[in-house]
Amino acid sequence: VAVYTEVSDEELSAFLAAYDLGQVLACKGIAEGVENSNYFLQTSAGSFILTLYEKRVREDDLPFFLALMDHLAARGLTCPQPVYNRSGNALGRLAGRPAVIVTFLTGVSVKRPTARHCQALGGALAHLHEAGRDFPMRRPNALSIESWPALFAAADGQADKVAPDLGDRIRRELAFLAAAWPAGLPTGVIHADLFTDNVFFMGDRVSGLIDFYFACTDALAYDLAVCLNAWCFEADGSFNHTKGQAMIAGYEKVRRLEADEVAALPTLCRGSALRFMLTRLVDWLNVPPGALVRPKDPIEYDRKLAFHRHVKSAAEYGLVR
Amino acid sequence: VAVYTEVSDEELSAFLAAYDLGQVLACKGIAEGVENSNYFLQTSAGSFILTLYEKRVREDDLPFFLALMDHLAARGLTCPQPVYNRSGNALGRLAGRPAVIVTFLTGVSVKRPTARHCQALGGALAHLHEAGRDFPMRRPNALSIESWPALFAAADGQADKVAPDLGDRIRRELAFLAAAWPAGLPTGVIHADLFTDNVFFMGDRVSGLIDFYFACTDALAYDLAVCLNAWCFEADGSFNHTKGQAMIAGYEKVRRLEADEVAALPTLCRGSALRFMLTRLVDWLNVPPGALVRPKDPIEYDRKLAFHRHVKSAAEYGLVR
Numbered sequence: 001v002a003v004y005t006e007v008s009d010e011e012l013s014a015f016l017a018a019y020d021l022g023q024v025l026a027c028k029g030i031a032e033g034v035e036n037s038n039y040f041l042q043t044s045a046g047s048f049i050l051t052l053y054e055k056r057v058r059e060d061d062l063p064f065f066l067a068l069m070d071h072l073a074a075r076g077l078t079c080p081q082p083v084y085n086r087s088g089n090a091l092g093r094l095a096g097r098p099a100v101i102v103t104f105l106t107g108v109s110v111k112r113p114t115a116r117h118c119q120a121l122g123g124a125l126a127h128l129h130e131a132g133r134d135f136p137m138r139r140p141n142a143l144s145i146e147s148w149p150a151l152f153a154a155a156d157g158q159a160d161k162v163a164p165d166l167g168d169r170i171r172r173e174l175a176f177l178a179a180a181w182p183a184g185l186p187t188g189v190i191h192a193d194l195f196t197d198n199v200f201f202m203g204d205r206v207s208g209l210i211d212f213y214f215a216c217t218d219a220l221a222y223d224l225a226v227c228l229n230a231w232c233f234e235a236d237g238s239f240n241h242t243k244g245q246a247m248i249a250g251y252e253k254v255r256r257l258e259a260d261e262v263a264a265l266p267t268l269c270r271g272s273a274l275r276f277m278l279t280r281l282v283d284w285l286n287v288p289p290g291a292l293v294r295p296k297d298p299i300e301y302d303r304k305l306a307f308h309r310h311v312k313s314a315a316e317y318g319l320v321r
Numbered sequence: 322v323a324v325y326t327e328v329s330d331e332e333l334s335a336f337l338a339a340y341d342l343g344q345v346l347a348c349k350g351i352a353e354g355v356e357n358s359n360y361f362l363q364t365s366a367g368s369f370i371l372t373l374y375e376k377r378v379r380e381d382d383l384p385f386f387l388a389l390m391d392h393l394a395a396r397g398l399t400c401p402q403p404v405y406n407r408s409g410n411a412l413g414r415l416a417g418r419p420a421v422i423v424t425f426l427t428g429v430s431v432k433r434p435t436a437r438h439c440q441a442l443g444g445a446l447a448h449l450h451e452a453g454r455d456f457p458m459r460r461p462n463a464l465s466i467e468s469w470p471a472l473f474a475a476a477d478g479q480a481d482k483v484a485p486d487l488g489d490r491i492r493r494e495l496a497f498l499a500a501a502w503p504a505g506l507p508t509g510v511i512h513a514d515l516f517t518d519n520v521f522f523m524g525d526r527v528s529g530l531i532d533f534y535f536a537c538t539d540a541l542a543y544d545l546a547v548c549l550n551a552w553c554f555e556a557d558g559s560f561n562h563t564k565g566q567a568m569i570a571g572y573e574k575v576r577r578l579e580a581d582e583v584a585a586l587p588t589l590c591r592g593s594a595l596r597f598m599l600t601r602l603v604d605w606l607n608v609p610p611g612a613l614v615r616p617k618d619p620i621e622y623d624r625k626l627a628f629h630r631h632v633k634s635a636a637e638y639g640l641v642r
Contacts (some may be wrong), residue, residue, distance in 0.1 A: 008431075008432040008433070009429045009430065009431045009432060009522075010431075010432070010433065012429070023523070024429055025427040025428070025523075026425075026426075026427050026428065026429065026521075027429050028351045028352065028353055028361060029351060029352035029353075030349040030350060030351050030352070030361065031349065031350035031351070031352070032349055032350075040349060040351065040361055042368075042427065047363075104347075105347075106346040106347050106363065107346070107347065108330045108333070108345055108347065108348050109330065110329075110330045111329040111330060112329070112331065200347075201330075202344070202346075
C-alpha cells in the first residue's frame with residue numbers, strides 16, 4: 001500500500017497542460033492498487049485518478065486496458081473511464097512512466113463482505129461479462145494454467161520453507177489441473193482480479209469496479225471462481241456456503257451458467273486458488289530489501305485449495321439447479 | 322509515505338455515525354504526513370482528512386494541536402479545522418487509535434520552491450506567528466536544545482558509520498550551541514516543521530498550512546530558521562541567497578524581526594539544522610526490519626550545518642537593513 005513514483009508539482013503541471021481539466025486543486029498519492037502508483041487528482045473540472053504504471057504492467061497491454069474501460073463504461077458498467085487530452089490521447093508519460101487520468105469513482109470497498117455484498121458482486125461480475133461480449137480486442141490470460149509451472153519453478157524449490165510439504169502439494173495440484181483443466185468453455189473479457197479492494201459499494205449496491213490491469217480473454221466461469229475464492233471464505237479458512245450461494249445467484253440473475261461451466265467450477269476454483277498461491281509464493285520469497293509493500297500470505301490459498309480438493313460439484317459452492 | 326493503520330469500512334461507519342457528515346462517498350489512504358495515517362474522506366457534506374495518530378504523537382498533546390488549529394483558522398489562517406461530532410468532540414478513537422476529522426485544504430506542495438514561493442511562505446509564517454499571539458495554551462518544544470544531547474546519545478556512538486567524523490562534529494556543535502543559544506527572544510506558537518510538504522500553494526499563493534503535530538511554544542525566529550534550512554538550499558547543497566532574501570522579506574512584510582532575533586539568526590539556523598540532523602540520524606540508524614518508510618538522509622543537514630558555521634550575520638541569509 002504505497003506510492004512508488006513521486007510526481008513533482010512541476011511535472012504534473014507540464015503533463016496537465018495537454019488536458020482541458022482546468023486548475024489543479026489537489027493531488028495526493030493514494031494507497032490504491034498494489035501494481036501502480038495512484039494519485040487522487042482534484043481539478044476545477046472534477047475528481048480524477050492519475051495512474052502511473054509501474055514495471056509490472058506491460059506497456060504494450062495498456063491500449064487493451066484503456067479501450068476495455070471505455071467499452072465497458074459505454075455499456076453502462078461503472079468503471080474508471082480514461083480521460084483524453086486535447087490531442088485525443090489517453091496514454092501519456094509522466095515522471096518517466098506511462099500515465100493515464102481516469103474518472104474518480106465513489107464508493108468504499110468492504111473488508112468483510114456480507115452475503116448481500118456477495119450477491120451484488122455476482123451481479124456486477126455477470127454484467128461485466130455481458131458488457132464485454134462485443135469487445136473486439138483480445139488479450140490472453142498471462143497467468144492461466146500454462147504459466148503455473150514456470151511460476152512454481154520461480155519459487156526455486158523454496159516452497160517447503162513457507163509451509164511443510166507445500167512443494168509436493170503444488171506438484172500434485174499442477175499434475176491434476178494439467179489433466180482436468182476444462183476446454184471449450186464460454187470465453188470473453190474477464191476481470192481476473194476482482195478482490196474486495198477492487199469493488200466499491202454504496203451500502204449494499206456495487207458502485208464501481210476498478211483495477212482492470214489483469215483483465216484478459218478467458219473462460220467467464222474462471223472469473224467467478226476467482227471471486228468465490230476472494231469473497232466467500234471466512235477469516236478462519238472456512239467456506240461460507242451462504243455467501244457462495246448469494247454470489248452465484250446474483251451472477252445467474254444476469255447470466256445463467258451453462259452445463260459445462262457448472263461441471264468445471266470445482267476445477268476452476270482449484271486452478272484460481274493455485275494461481276494466487278503461486279504469485280503470492282513468488283512475491284513472498286522475493287521481498288526486496290527495503291520493500292515498501294508487505295507481501296500477501298500464500299498459505300491462505302493453500303488452505304482454500306485444501307477445501308476445493310474435496311468439492312464434488314458446484315452445489316457445494318451454493319449453485320442451485 | 323504510507324498508511325500505517327488500516328480502517329475497515331465497518332469501523333469507519335461506526336465512527337462516522339457520531340458525526341453529521343452524511344453518506345460516505347469515498348475514503349482512501351493517502352501518502353501525507355510521515356507520522357500519522359491519513360485518509361482522504363469524501364462524504365455528501367464535503368471533503369475531509371481523517372487522521373489516525375500513530376505512536377509518535379503523544380495523545381496528551383492532541384488537545385493542544387486541535388485547539389491551535391481552531392484558533393488559527395478563526396484568525397483567518399488557512400489550516401485544517403477539526404470537525405466536531407454531535408457530542409461536541411473532535412477527538413475520537415478509530416481502529417484502536419486516537420482519530421480526528423479535519424477539513425480538506427486545496428493546493429499542491431512544491432518540491433523545488435522558487436523565490437516567489439519562499440516569499441509567500443515567509444509571509445504565511447509571519448501570519449501564523451501573529452495569529453498565534455493570543456493562543457492561551459502552551460506546549461514546550463520537545464525537540465529544542467535540551468533534547469539534543471539525548472538524541473545524540475540515542476545514536477549510540479554510531480554516527481561515524483553514517484559519515485566520517487560525524488560524531489565529533491555533532492559534539493562540537495552541541496558544545497557551541499550550549500554556550501551560544503539565545504535566551505529572551507520573542508516567543509509564541511511556532512509550527513516547527515514547516516517543510517515544503519506541509520505547505521500548499523495555488524500558483525505562487527500559499528493556500529494552506531498543514532501538519533501542526535510539532536507545533537509548540539518557542540522562539541518565533543527559530544521557526545524562520547527551520548524554514549531557511551528547509552526551503553532555501555539547492556539540491557547541490559548551496560544556500561540560495563535570493564530565496565533567503567525573498568523569505569525574510571516576505572516575513573518582515575507582516576512581522577519585522579527584532580534586533581536580538583536578527584543577531585541570533587545564524588545560531589538558530591545552526592540549532593535547527595542540528596535538530597533535523599539528529600532526529601534523522603536516529604531514524605537512519607533504527608530502521609525496523611520490514612519498515613514501510615525510507616528514512617531521510619541526515620547528511621543533507623550535516624552539509625547545511627557546515628554552511629551555517631561560516632555565517633557571520635543574518636545579512637548572509639538575505640536580511641536587508
